[in-house]
Amino acid sequence: MQFAESPVTHPRGADPRGANWTAKLRAVGLRTTTQRLAVLAFLDHNPHSDADTIFRGVRDVLPTVSVQAIHGIVNDLSAAQIIRRVNLADSSSAQYETRTKDNHHHVQCIRCGRIEDVDCTVGHAPCLTPSNTHGMRIIETDLTFRGLCTDCEREEK
Structure with a gap:
């Protein structure tokens, strides 16, 4: 998958791109879908992205995905603690990241x-x-x- 945003290096060698997202999704009872995997791959390279940024980042590889679908995906993934929802005082919307726990x-x-x-x-x-x-x-x-x-x-x- 190719994304418009640039990759990010994570501290202390904690590179979540090596994570087995399929196994993690299944472990929490979520189906492995192309959309979920695209969102996770995008967030690996672009932590602290809001839903609109994620949408813009994945629509090249998923041209039929909607903003509403992205909101549903990040809600499901954060509820399952696969991603973390970050709410900061000076931000107009929540950001998401794969670095959790x-x-x-x-x-x-x-x-x-x-x-x-x-x-x-x-x-x-x-x-x-x-x-x-x-x-x-x-x-x-x-x-x-x-x-x-x-x-x-x-x-x-």
Whole structure:
């Protein structure tokens, strides 16, 4: 499959392109479809993409796919925890990524909106301990660092 977007290198050799998506889909009771595999392949190379970006990225190989179908696919895949839905305060829509279950965080440029992964600072989940858990057992931490990327900072000068 060829996609318009460029491949992305993942930290610490965690390259999800080697994942067996067919086995993962079947393990959670989802059928392996061309559309699901195309979405997963696109997200491997383009993490933090929203549904519209995924749609534009896969429509060359799936010309009959609709935006509604993409929304349904990402909802199914995120519900099955095959992909992760990322909701950031300064983003107009949810983004999706294939990097799941490792409790990583994100850094987001406040000007251009670029999002990058930040590995857990301690190395085990959760990375942070709240001052008051209100009686809850903490399972994960969702933290977003916000700043200016080097490109946007250069433009400011």
